[in-house]
Amino acid sequence: MSDSRETGRHAFVVGYPVKHSRSPLIHGYWLRQFGIEGSYRTVEVTEADFPVFLERLRDGSSGYSGGNVTIPHKERAVRLADRPDALSEELGAANTLWVEDGLVHSTNTDGLGFLANLDERKPGWDCFDKAVVLGAGGASRAIIQALRNRGFDEIHVVNRTVERAEELADRFGKRVFAHPMGALAEVLTGAGLFVNTTSLGMHGTPIPDFPLERLKADATVTDIVYVPLVTPLLLQAERHGLATVDGLGMLLHQAVPGFEKWFGRLPQVTPELRALVIADM
Ligand code: ATR
16 A cells, blocks of 8 residues: 555555455445445554554555454554544444544444444334343444434343443443343343344354243344344244344444545445345355
């Protein structure tokens, strides 16, 4: 990227490792669709080199308009950004950076992607007061924030290590409650949404039977795991006659705000894009 003869706008996904990212496929599709002269590429940067990478983004010498941030740089990206927005600051993690007037801005679009996926595939999914989130890692945090901002009155976090759920309940305040796994049946009772934010069921590995009959009959079950597209949890939910939404749309929708910032066009999550990513899985 130091080649100043290169024209157009350029964006990155920076991480270590970063080879398996599907983001280049998504942004490459939109770049072609709009006929934009530009690129989106993976950049492997170690933790030691990350501050220099950000400095070169800030001073313009890298040639990038911005990009995505993934493991292990998400937390440090917020701390090093000049203008972290309220979402990334509250989460303590950013997945999207852009430069404006020589200042690095950060946000986190995971929660927005989560909501947009459900809004697209199951309109009305949010008409309930009570949601249950399984897991207490980084993805869970963004989803809890999104559900709280959407107006859920009770967000129950169930986690194998209950202390991590308690940390999130403390962090988010009075509408978020922590529970051990053993409380799942009780917690699911009367809930209108159940979300798996853990890696349980990834690549089709078996999962325990969840007492999904406790959910409201018109509840929605969703998974952030999207390989396979129909996960063991979603299969269980289908057997209970519940509405299901797969997690692929979250990945696609979380990419929208970044593309708009870097390339100046608002992209759409189309069936063609979905099919392209599925074909690559
Ligand atoms: P991410 O940032 O992707 O959310 P993470 O921070 O490693 O990833 O969090 C993974 C989550 O999946 C945690 O809630 C983890 O539970 P613990 O906090 O008890 O480790 C959960 N998880 C992973 N494997 C699990 C399993 N086999 N059973 C139950 N929970 C699991």
